[in-house]
Amino acid sequence: MRETQTLRPLSYSISGAALSTSFSVSTIDSAIRAGILPVRRHGNRVVILARDLERWLESLPTDRPSAPPQLEGKRTGRPKRFVLSLNNPNGD
DSSP: OOOOOOOSSSOOOOOHHHHHHHOOOOHHHHHHHHSSSEEEETTTTEEEEHHHHHHHHHHHSSSSOOOOOOGTTTOOOOOOOOOOOOTTOOOO
């Protein structure tokens, strides 16, 4: 029996990078424009190396930052908004 090897791509197009990471094309494009995701060019073709894509993914935050010590254990969400309903006293 022959063993089957799965080859990993060496590079991705922008849409291929988006598809493989589950990010949108605009998110990948924004990272490229911000200079945090390097690309290579061959003619008009833009190529993202697999190792650069992996480094960018590993550089993303792992979790939300923890609350400062003075807020530990306290709710820090937005205050609730209440909508007041003014009834017409005439019943119209």
